[in-house]
Amino acid sequence: MDYGKTQKQLYMVRDVVYKNLLESYMPLPVDRVACSGWAKNIPRSGPTVLYTSYMYQLGSVFKSYAKLLERFSGVKFASRFASLGGLFVKPNKEELERASRVLNNIARLLTASGTQVAYLHEEEPYSGALLLELGLMDEFHEYGAKLFDFFKDRDVRRLVTVDPHTTNALFRLKEYVKSDIEVVNYLALVKPSNGTGRFVMHDSCLYSRYLSMGSGIRKTLEGAGVSLVEDRMVTALDTSTCCGAPVESMSEDLSERIAKARAAKLTSVCEDVLVACPLCYQNLSPYVTSIRDIAEVVS
Amino acid sequence: MSGEWATALNRTLENNIPRLDKILSDYPYLEEHAERLRRAKSSVIARLDYYTKMTCEAVEKSGGVPHLAKDRSEAQRVVGEICGSDGIVLFSKTNVGLELGLRESLLAAGHEVWETDLGEFLIQLAEDHPSHIVQPALHLTKEMVGRLLHDKLDRSVSPDSSYEDLVFCVRSFLFKKYVAAKVGITGANAVAADTGSVVLVENEGNIRMDTVVPSIHIAVTGVDKIVPTFDDAFLEAQVQAAHAGLYPPTYINITSGPSSTADIESKKVIPATGPKEFHLVLVDNGRIRASQDSDLKDALLCIRCGRCYFACPVYWTLGSDWSPPPYGGPMGAMWSAIVADDTKPASLCTHSGGCKVVCPVKIDIPRVLEHVKSLNSKR
Numbered sequence: 001m002d003y004g005k006t007q008k009q010l011y012m013v014r015d016v017v018y019k020n021l022l023e024s025y026m027p028l029p030v031d032r033v034a035c036s037g038w039a040k041n042i043p044r045s046g047p048t049v050l051y052t053s054y055m056y057q058l059g060s061v062f063k064s065y066a067k068l069l070e071r072f073s074g075v076k077f078a079s080r081f082a083s084l085g086g087l088f089v090k091p092n093k094e095e096l097e098r099a100s101r102v103l104n105n106i107a108r109l110l111t112a113s114g115t116q117v118a119y120l121h122e123e124e125p126y127s128g129a130l131l132l133e134l135g136l137m138d139e140f141h142e143y144g145a146k147l148f149d150f151f152k153d154r155d156v157r158r159l160v161t162v163d164p165h166t167t168n169a170l171f172r173l174k175e176y177v178k179s180d181i182e183v184v185n186y187l188a189l190v191k192p193s194n195g196t197g198r199f200v201m202h203d204s205c206l207y208s209r210y211l212s213m214g215s216g217i218r219k220t221l222e223g224a225g226v227s228l229v230e231d232r233m234v235t236a237l238d239t240s241t242c243c244g245a246p247v248e249s250m251s252e253d254l255s256e257r258i259a260k261a262r263a264a265k266l267t268s269v270c271e272d273v274l275v276a277c278p279l280c281y282q283n284l285s286p287y288v289t290s291i292r293d294i295a296e297v298v299s
Numbered sequence: 300m301s302g303e304w305a306t307a308l309n310r311t312l313e314n315n316i317p318r319l320d321k322i323l324s325d326y327p328y329l330e331e332h333a334e335r336l337r338r339a340k341s342s343v344i345a346r347l348d349y350y351t352k353m354t355c356e357a358v359e360k361s362g363g364v365p366h367l368a369k370d371r372s373e374a375q376r377v378v379g380e381i382c383g384s385d386g387i388v389l390f391s392k393t394n395v396g397l398e399l400g401l402r403e404s405l406l407a408a409g410h411e412v413w414e415t416d417l418g419e420f421l422i423q424l425a426e427d428h429p430s431h432i433v434q435p436a437l438h439l440t441k442e443m444v445g446r447l448l449h450d451k452l453d454r455s456v457s458p459d460s461s462y463e464d465l466v467f468c469v470r471s472f473l474f475k476k477y478v479a480a481k482v483g484i485t486g487a488n489a490v491a492a493d494t495g496s497v498v499l500v501e502n503e504g505n506i507r508m509d510t511v512v513p514s515i516h517i518a519v520t521g522v523d524k525i526v527p528t529f530d531d532a533f534l535e536a537q538v539q540a541a542h543a544g545l546y547p548p549t550y551i552n553i554t555s556g557p558s559s560t561a562d563i564e565s566k567k568v569i570p571a572t573g574p575k576e577f578h579l580v581l582v583d584n585g586r587i588r589a590s591q592d593s594d595l596k597d598a599l600l601c602i603r604c605g606r607c608y609f610a611c612p613v614y615w616t617l618g619s620d621w622s623p624p625p626y627g628g629p630m631g632a633m634w635s636a637i638v639a640d641d642t643k644p645a646s647l648c649t650h651s652g653g654c655k656v657v658c659p660v661k662i663d664i665p666r667v668l669e670h671v672k673s674l675n676s677k678r
């Protein structure tokens with residue numbers, strides 16, 4: 001393993017992400033208006049806020065974050081990148097359209113279950129999950145304190161998350177930051193009644209092995225009419241594995257090899273793969289013909 | 300994952316996982332044993348000085364010689380002095396021995412040195428590194444083993460030989476070494492502080508030979524292997540064997556001092572038939588410092604069953620390229636930080652989380668690795 005290269009990438013991501021987050025609540029300059037366009041009919045303020053942390057809108061960008069940074073690498077890279085005020089990373093149009101469908105369906109599911117949500121639109125900050133997952137704990141805690149102050153200043157009382165990385169990051173922050181803001185994932189609130197299809201489920205590591213949500217998600221899906229194919233060697237709690245996305249920032253090659261191997265195992269069980277995380281979707285998509293998110297198969 | 304590594308790994312997973320499921324289902328008491336073991340090991344980690352002293356006193360009482368080695372060079376010196384200047388030295392796959400470079404230091408001192416665990420013997424012949432803590436030759440397919448033995452040991456075997464013929468070929472070679480060996484060096488699955496007993500689990504019978512036939516037995520292990528009582532040492536043997544995938548183990552060896560007899564008028568005489576000397580070398584090499592780090596100390600609970608390797612996609616992909624040998628997989632990413640002050644392997648953890656699900660002593664490995672990642676980011 002070329003640890004010289006991975007260390008270099010780690011330092012690069014650390015310096016840039018941290019600096020950008022403290023300055024703008026975003027890990028990189030991005031077109032926030034485009035990213036919040038899906039939520040035209042959702043109010044801008046309220047006690048309960050739907051918190052996307054841009055994971056569905058920018059999944060492909062977060063997936064290839066290190067590669068994106070490399071494009072700007074060079075002398076005084078961090079400050080150059082941070083000062084590129086005129087540069088906006090444009091989200092992929094198709095990805096935004098898909099994110100819009102997914103997020104609007106989640107909002108509808110929440111409304112149907114009696115949860116009225118607001119959305120912070122272009123003001124929405126990023127969670128800092130990347131800092132946590134890279135082990136940048138001091139930076140994560142510092143940014144996290146700032147993040148919870150941001151929500152407190154806007155009278156947010158409850159955050160409804162839509163992805164595992166943000167959910168886990170906020171729970172971990174609450175171990176450190178004293179805050180009475182409640183954090184809940186949408187899958188713990190919704191009760192979809194219509195679902196279709198037969199899938200092999202690729203569990204999110206964070207949902208299943210960190211947040212103990214795996215069996216609840218299966219019950220929700222089966223209750224809605226979605227059929228899941230299980231295999232002891234592929235889908236059990238101790239045999240299912242990561243898609244490789246979290247290590248992308250350190251080693252693109254390792255991430256892709258893990259994704260390819262995981263996709264081969266999943267499709268040996270069923271051609272149609274179901275995921276619960278936008279990064280899993282991004283990482284497995286190149287190796288799977290048919291892949292859907294939970295919020296695309298239930299309503 | 301590709302080629303022969305993928306073949307070897309997939310065959311191993313297909314054999315190991317269903318067998319483990321059956322063991323844990325057939326012997327449900329193992330779960331409670333593992334919980335008790337965690338408590339016992341935690342109590343030692345909290346008072347390492349106290350239990351190390353107790354262990355040394357118990358070893359002396361049983362007629363053995365205790366040694367403390369603070370690092371690699373001290374351990375090499377201690378073992379080198381016991382082994383003397385020549386003769387055959389046998390190893391029984393001690394990972395701590397590999398960590399300390401004992402084989403190389405004894406070879407350099409002029410000894411003839413052989414690994415007697417089959418997997419480790421193959422690794423020695425191939426001049427390779429172990430790819431798994433319990434199954435060091437996991438990356439070698441049967442065909443590769445046949446080719447290796449044909450080239451290095453016995454022309455009568457080949458890649459097409461049966462599994463049985465390959466094993467017999469090694470057995471025949473090693474038998475000649477057992478009877479001629481001067482020193483047998485083992486590790487320890489557990490060391491009982493109250494009796495000074497070393498407990499070792501195995502299936503091949505090589506440890507039994509290494510600990511009984513040569514006139515000197517040296518057990519080299521980390522202070523993390525100390526447990527409070529003889530009873531706890533048995534717990535560790537059972538839990539380790541089960542989670543390594545073979546239960547009951549064919550052999551559990553107990554050594555409490557050199558061989559002895561009291562058959563003549565109840566007078567204890569040392570030695571009897573077995574070794575005339577028993578040495579226990581307890582090694583620090585970063586462990587004491589780790590025991591004082593609240594975010595790292597749980598790594599010392601590891602019983603080296605190797606289950607976490609089989610639940611980790613990074614290990615599946617990188618194999619032994621992930622961490623420096625002998626410690627690989629998720630546990631190796633923790634242990635490289637402890638014994639080699641190498642924090643980089645942890646940076647590749649994808650927090651897949653299977654490691655903590657399968658760990659019998661419930662080490663939250665991803666949380667420990669998160670701490671190691673944090674240390675790494677500050678370097």
